[in-house]
Amino acid sequence: MTGSRRRRRRSRLRLRLVRPAGRRRMPFLLAAFLAIGSLVVAVVTLQALVAQGSFRMQELARKNGELSQSAGRLQLQIAQLSAPDRIAGQARRLGYRLPDPAELHTITVRSATRDGAAGARLDDTLPSVERQLGAKP
Numbered sequence: 001m002t003g004s005r006r007r008r009r010r011s012r013l014r015l016r017l018v019r020p021a022g023r024r025r026m027p028f029l030l031a032a033f034l035a036i037g038s039l040v041v042a043v044v045t046l047q048a049l050v051a052q053g054s055f056r057m058q059e060l061a062r063k064n065g066e067l068s069q070s071a072g073r074l075q076l077q078i079a080q081l082s083a084p085d086r087i088a089g090q091a092r093r094l095g096y097r098l099p100d101p102a103e104l105h106t107i108t109v110r111s112a113t114r115d116g117a118a119g120a121r122l123d124d125t126l127p128s129v130e131r132q133l134g135a136k137p
Contacts, residue, residue: 080086
């Protein structure tokens, strides 16, 4: 081979086809924008969920306070209604009275049980209770 042919061959070997830079970057840019867009949507969604949870917590805390106050009022009402003086006054207004000691009867029952395992059965003691109370059979 001659010298000029060798030079031409070397120059041909060194030459190569160069693609435009824009075509290589396009898939990368598209993938990057999709990834960033997905992340932005995910962050916004999470922030919305956190805000919604925060509002729900505030609503539940408010409702809890209201229910605690209501429970306190009801406990106060129970205490007022179960006061012995109030119950005695209401009984007097309804016409109830304490019985005379002569009207009271004390009944002694020996270990009565329903199943009859120990002592007399409860059904067996009823006639004796009626006799002590003065009821006629």
